[in-house]
Amino acid sequence: MASMFLCFTLLFINICTADGYECYSSTRCLFNSTELQDIEFIRSYYYNKIEHVRFSSDVGRFVGYTEFGIKEAEYWNKDQAILAQMRAQKETYCQHNTDLWYANVLSKSVKPSARLHSTMAPGCHHPAMLVCSVYDFYPKLIKVSWLRNGQETTSDITSTEEFANGDWLYQVHSHLEYMPRSGEKISCMVEHASLDEPLIINWVPPMPETERLIIVGAIGLILGLILFVAGVIYRRKSGDTSLAHRFGEKQAEDWNKDPAALSLWRPQKEMFFKPDSELCFTNVLPKSVMPLARLHSMTPPGGRHPVLALCRVYDFFPNQSKTRCCSRLL
Template identity: 45%
Template sequence: MFQSKLLCVHFVVLISVFSKTDGYYEYQTHECVFSSRDLKDVEFVLSLVFNKFIYLQFNSTVGKFVGFNKFGQFNADLKNNNSAELQQWKGEVDRYCRHNDEIFFSAILEKAVPPKVHVRSLRKGSGTHPAMLMCSAYDFYPKQIQLTWLKDGKPMTSDVTSTEEMADGDWFYQVHSHLEHIPKSGEKISCMVEHASLTKPMIYDLESSVLESDTNKIAIGASGLVLGVILAAAGLIYYKKKATGRILVPH
C-alpha cells in the first residue's frame, strides 16, 4: 500500500577522507528519489560533499554533472567530457536505484507480519472492585497498530489504558492495552485489532468463563451479604420478642 506523495530513499555510500589536524571531511551520497510504486519517475542523485558543502552533483534526470564552486565546476567539466564515465553514472538509475528499491519495497516498506493476540484477566473482580483485563499483541510489523475494547460489539472508551508500541529489538513490536471493568452476567467483552497486515479488523473475545467466574463470585458475595443481614435482623426480632414475654419473679 503506497500512500506517500514523495519518497526519497537514501542508500548512502560514504567514501570519506578525514584529517584530524585540519578538520577536513569529505564524503559522497547516492540517493534514489521517486514518488510512485512503479518507479517510473525514479532518479539517481550523486552528491560530493566537502565540510558539509555540496560542491559537485550528478542527477540522472539532468544527465550531467553540475559544480557549485570553482573546484566543483572544474571537475564537472572533466566528467561531462568523459562520455564513458557519464554513461556509467546514467546507468545507475537502473543498476542502483530500481534494483535496490524493489528490495526495499518487498523487504521493508511492504513487509507486514500479523500480530499474535491474547486477551486475559489479570485481576479478578470482587464486589465493587473492577476486574483488570489485558489485550496483548505480539510479534507484529510494521509498528502502527490499533487496539479497541468492545462490550457487546460497541467500543469502550472509559477506564482504558494502553502502552505505546514497544520494539522487541528484532524488527517486531508488542503492545498491551488494559481495561478496568466490573463484569456483568451475559455481557461479551472483546478486543478489536487493526493492523496493516490484516485485510479487516480482527476481534478476539475474552473467554466467557472468566467473566462468568467473576460475575458468580460477585453474585455469591452479594447473596451472602444479603443473607447475613436477613439472619441478623431475624435474630434481633426474636430476641426482642423473647425479652418482652418474660415474667419477673420476686425473691
Template identity: 50%
Template sequence: MTACSETDEEVMWGSDGEEQFYVDFKTKKGLIMLPPFANPLQYPGMYEVGEGELAVCKKSLARLIEDFENQLEPQDAPQSSIYPSDDIQLGSENMLICHFTQFFPPPVTVRWTKNGEDVTDKSTLSQFYPNEDNTFNQFSHLPFIPQEGDIYTCTVEHKALETPDTKTLDGHLLVQQSWCFWSKDDLSDMEYIKPYIFNKINYVEFNSTLGRFVGYTETGIYNAEEWNKDTAELQTRKAQVENYCRNNAQTYYSTVLHQTVEPRVKVKLVKKADGSSLARLMCSAYSFYPRLIKVTWLRNNKEVKGGQTSTEEMPDGDWYYQIHSHLEYMPESGEEISCVVEHASFKKPMVYKWDPSMSEPDKSKIAIGASGLVLGVVLSAAGFIYYRKRSSGQ
C-alpha cells in the same frame, strides 16, 4: 551508506531503516542481513564495491577536514531504551533489545550485565543506521532466559556523555548516502538523491529530479558549480535512477518488500480495578512485518473512543516490529472487550477477545528505565530490566 572518520568506517545498504547488507572490513567479507522470511539473494563482489566506496570516502574526508578547518565536531548524546522481543515468560527463551538513537558521531560502546556480572560477550551489536536528522541509531541484542530476581543492565557510553566542562576538538565524520524515493509500485516516480554530509552538515547533494548538484555551504556551492560542468558525470548520476534505484528496488520487492509476517498478539490484564481506580488491559503485537499496523479496542462490539494509549511501532533491529496498546476502563459484569489488529498480513481485521477468566495480572513484572552512571570521566546512559514475582493478592 558509506561513512568514514579518522578511526571508524562503515559501508552498508538498507531499506526503510533496515539493514540488508554490510561490509566487514576486518574479515574482508560482504554479509547479507536479510530476515528469515526473505527470499534468497546473492550479491557477488559486495566487499570489492564497499572497499572502493570507502577509498573514495577517505580521500574526500582528508580534503574536507582542510576545507572545514577548526570546525568543532557536533556531538549528540544517545537516547537509550531496553525491551524484550517477546512477551515475558519466566523460564522461556527471549531476547533483550537495547536501542540507542539520536547520537552523533559514531561509535558507541555498549556493556551488558546480568546480576552485576559482565555478559557483553554474549551480545551482538548491529551496524549504525542513519536517521533523517543525520544522527544515527544502533541496536544491541542479548539472548536471555528470564528468571525470578534477575537484573539486567545495558550501559551505553558515548563521547557526548562526557562531563560538561570536557571538550573534544578532534574527530570528523563524512557520510555519503544514496537515497531512492518512490511511492508508486511501478517505480515510475523514482528519485535518486545522493547527499554528502560532513559532521552532520549536508554541504552538497545530487538530485536526479533537478538533474544537477546543489550546494548548501560555501564549500558545497563551489563543488556543485565545478561538478555541474562535467556533463559526463551528470549523465552518470542521472543514470543511477535506473541502474541503482529501479534495479535494486525491483530486487528488494521480490526478496523482502512484498513479504508479510503475521503478528503474534496477546491481550492481558496489567492492572486490576481497585475502588475508583480503573483496570488496565494491554494488547501486544510482536514479531510482525511490515511496520505499519493499527490497533483498536471494542467494548460490547462497539469501538472504544477514549482511555487508550499506545507505543509507536518499536523496531526489534532484525526487520521485525512490536507495538503495545493500553486500555483503561471500569469493568462491568457480562461485558465483552476485544483488541482489533489490522495489518498487511491479514485479509481482514483480526479480533482478539479478552478472557476474564485470566483476570490476575501476570506473575512476572518487567520494569524498564534509564539512569546516569558516572564511570571515570564518562557519563553513561544505562537502561535496566528487573523481574520480580508478585505475591498473591497484588
C-alpha cells in the same frame, strides 16, 4: 492497506577522513513500488556531520545547503556529464535494487499473533488497564486499535514502538485504561499487510469471586455424591456374602426334603471314603522311620543349675514318641 507498508530506503555510505576532519556521502533509494515514477534517487555529501550538498532525482540537479555546498552545487550543475550520470542512477541503480528487494524481502510477510490480558494501572485515574500484545510479525508497519462496543476509541491509549526481535520479526504492545462497565464489549483490532482482514481479539473478563465460589461448591457437591454412590455400591457388594449364606441354607433345606438327593449322597461314605481309607492304612500308617537323637549340655539361662542336659530327637514317623532321661551319680 498494503501500499502504506512498502516505503523503504536503500542506504549506502562512503567515508573518508584526513587530519581529524571527516567527509562522507550516502546514497538512498526511496520507493513504494517498482514503478520508475515511484522511486527517488538521493546522493548526499557531508562534512563533519553536516550535509552541505545533495542531488535528488526528483529535482534533477544538485542543491547546496551551506556556503561551500552552494558553490559546489553550482560547479557540478554546469557539468552536463555529471548531471546525466546522476540522473541515470534512478533507473540503473535504484530500480535494479528495488526489484531485488521486492522479490526477496518486501513480498514476504509473517502473520502476527496477539494476546489480550489485563494488568494493574499505574495511576488511580482508571481502575483497570488492558494490554494488547502483538508478536512475531513482518513487515514492521502495523496498526493496533481498540474497539468499545464495536466503535473505535482513541482516548486513554498508549502504545509502544515496534520492537525488533533480532530475527526479522517484530512485536508491539498497546495499553487501554478504562472504567469497567456492565455488558460492555472491548476488543483489540490488529491490521497488518499479512492479514486478509483485521484480526480482532475480544476481551473476556475474569469470573467474579461469588460465581467462582459457587462453581467450586458445585464441584464439591458432585464429588461428594459420587463418593456416596460408590459407598452404596460397595456396601451392596459386601452384603452379597450373607445373601449367599441365606441362599445356601435355603438350598440345603430343599435338598433335605428330597429323598432322591439324600439317597444319592448317603452311599458316598462307602463308595468314596472307604477305598481311600484302606489305601492310607495299607501304604502310609503302618510305615515308621527310626528317629535320630543327640544329647548335649548347655548353660541354663536362669542360673539355678550349673549344667543343663538337652536331648534332641529328629526325623521320625509317626509322631507318637516317648523320651526318658536316666541319670547316675558318680
